[in-house]
Amino acid sequence: MDITRRRLLQGGALTGATMAIPGPLQRALFSPNKANAASPTNPTLVIVQLEGGMDGLNTLVPVDDQPGHLQRTNYDAARPTIGLSPAQLGPTTIGVDPVKNNTLALHPSMTELKTLFDAGKLAVIQGVSYPDQSLSHFRSEDIWFSAEPVLPFADGWFGRYLDNYYTSSDLVTVDVDSTLSKMFVCPLGCNVLAVKKLSQFKLPVDEAHEDDAAAKETALKAIYAVEADPGQTTGTQNDVGVGGDVLLDKLDEYAAIDTNWGSNLDAVDGSIAKRLAEVSSIIRHDAVSGSPVGAKYFHVRQGGYDTHTNEGSTEGRLASLFDDLSPALAAFDADLQAINTEAMSNVSDDVLVVVFSEFGRRIAENGGGGTDHGSASVMFALGDCVNGGIYGEMPDIGTPDSKGNLVFNTDFRQVYASIIDNWLQSPGDHVPLLPGAPFSTIPFI
């Protein structure tokens, strides 16, 4: 069954409708700090997912009004208790909206990201979403995972990417999570490791009979070789067999990765730091050891962004999340710099971090000091390869859609297309992978 082809055709049918909607970015009012297109030797991608719907409007905040763009006045009116004041935003002010010219600031908890922005390593992409916004977490996640905003979920955009460029025995992707993200669901059988901690890569031993461990390991490997054989098993039984066989095959390689090498993330609180530390340990291992595992695509997740209540301003649920996220991303960057030194090569030039959430939140705060589900939000791209700056246009706070949400103006698939065309592969390569393609790319890399 040629599923890729089927999807391609569906994508073609949608082109007219989707291309008509995102407008402003095609006018390309960008202000990149660096002009060079990236040319990585081993392009590595770290996708950071902020689960629950990150409040974009308290992530990148308008600080002032501009003629015809009363963004600050409208922001103040919509957010009497959770609004961030211009004074609070002073230290994290990063620049101006390329279109509306309003001064913009990051959330006050993002001081580390402000530093990275000033260093030209952080791109902030505004107004990102997709047509006919779903306000359901799960539907919207499915849309981001599949890059398919119309049809029910079938497979993940990165799963299709892996199917297209790798075989099922290539293990190049690690989801640092207990279960596999739907982003990696693939029609042709790509394999992705999903594991929260590298320390899990070991087989159990009966402590009363350690001398029997080798016999057990031999038996287990023999069994999974049988179970992975399509001549022996079918269906779910075979799926489980293949998964276990691939895992057992890679076990020793991954078990050899040193996670106590002094990562900068070790000193950062929160689960996102722990998960990013697994990623930097793998990147370091592959850069400095003689036996790389070959993983170069990663997914990590930070939950808790569904701030219906007690979202807060400088303190509160959102600030706490950013208090974990911002130093974690900075420490990850510091890890890459340390790896450069240790490996005596520019490993960091090859690593792109992209941050997304399934949607933003309602413009007006609700009765519980929080915000309900919304639409357009901001994305981040981070790394030495990034052309730092503010991209796109903040949607007009004063003219929401009929549900009180921001009207998006950058399709998230433009960001995916930019990643595929300008980072992982070559211009035009996103077309068969993204329904609704072609999309115009954004020069943040």
Next chain:
Amino acid sequence: MVVWDEENVVHLLNRAGFGAKPNDLKKFVKKGQAFTVQFLTGVKPSKAKGPGKPTNDRAELKKLSSWWCKRMEKQNSRRLQEKMVLFWHDHFATQYSVVKNVRQMSFQNRTFRQFGMGDMRTLVHEVTRDAAMLDFLDGKTNKDNKLNENYGREVLELFVLGNFSFDGSEQNYTQDDVIAVAKATTGFQINDKDLGFFNSDRFDNDTKTAFAGKPFAATGNLGVEDGSGALLPPATNIIDIIFTHEDSLGNLTMPRYIGKKLWEYFAYPNPSAALIDEVTTDFRAGGAYVVTDILRAMFLHDEFYSAAAKSSSVKNPCEYLFSAMRGLEAKSKHTATPAALEDMGMELFEPPSVNGWNNGLLWLSSGQTLARFEVGQAVGAGRDKNLILLKPSKIIPKGATTEVEVVDEILKRLGIAAKTPALTRQALIDYFEGETNFDDDTVVDTKVRGAIALALQIPEANIH
């Protein structure tokens, strides 16, 4: 009618409970299908409630989890009831880390035991005023003029209707409907005994319209209850109104949504609409909506015993561990089993989101596969009363002199003898390396325990 043999009994007891003990097999084969299904589905509601102090102390939560594990592992006639408690916990998923109150979680757990096999509308009403849910989805802050959409949205999307019609072609509701439901469910609060109640002073009494423009549109204040605790009359309360939702062809949405979810949980993915309409016939008759009517119809349906239904599902961690314990007649105080379940990805009272656990193959991610290897090893080792106590001498058939007899007994007890490939069975036999003196305690303690551990690590032990 299917031939009522041990294979079908194992299948039913795996799905409608947590596995089969050796003596279950002969007993239920002899009693027949009709008796067995009635035995499982004919139970009365239970008000059993686990320990639950009004505290945010994880040690207390562990006591509640251990109590529930014991029930899942041990209950006989109420095994399906416990399975339904787990099903509804997955469906009306609520996280302790948000609720932060063990008593509220224990009340919710009891609600599923008491109402989980009865009238679906009562269940949804009870969940609407359930304290843990009011905490988790912010219902307690949802009041007149200060709306919070969180619960209203999930009632429509996850709890009763789903986003789309059965064939995926129609959106079931709009944002306006979410707001109407959010307004109609304003006014619920939590009292100092950690019980939910309706406070009419906080209710949005305005006239609202749900499902505007549809044949089943309803207008009124749409409130759930009047303060006495009883549901308002059917045509006026929002729960009954949601239950009247139909697709454009006139098919009721809720029975298809819940019917499909139950079929996928108990049998296999992507059932046809015709099959779901068939197994929900009694459920829909007269608008009674008794959940057990779906369960009974499923377990009596030949399709439930088809090859697809017997091998397409990955056991969830509770099913995996407790079916192993039943089959191997192992014991536990269950003080350590909640942690083992958590390692395998199923921390009780902590589903990953309001959408519940990711069932199916997603249970067997690399990390969780390794965790199952650990748990399989721990069951085989079986020397820890807090986790597993297992006597290997029980597993060795009387007078056995070959490893073949032992391997076959293990596979039989796990209910996977027929599914296991011959070469896998051979690898288990080879693992003994000829050590077959089962009078030698060291051989038994090493190799019989080791073979049990290995048998629990193979794909067949993980699927059903």
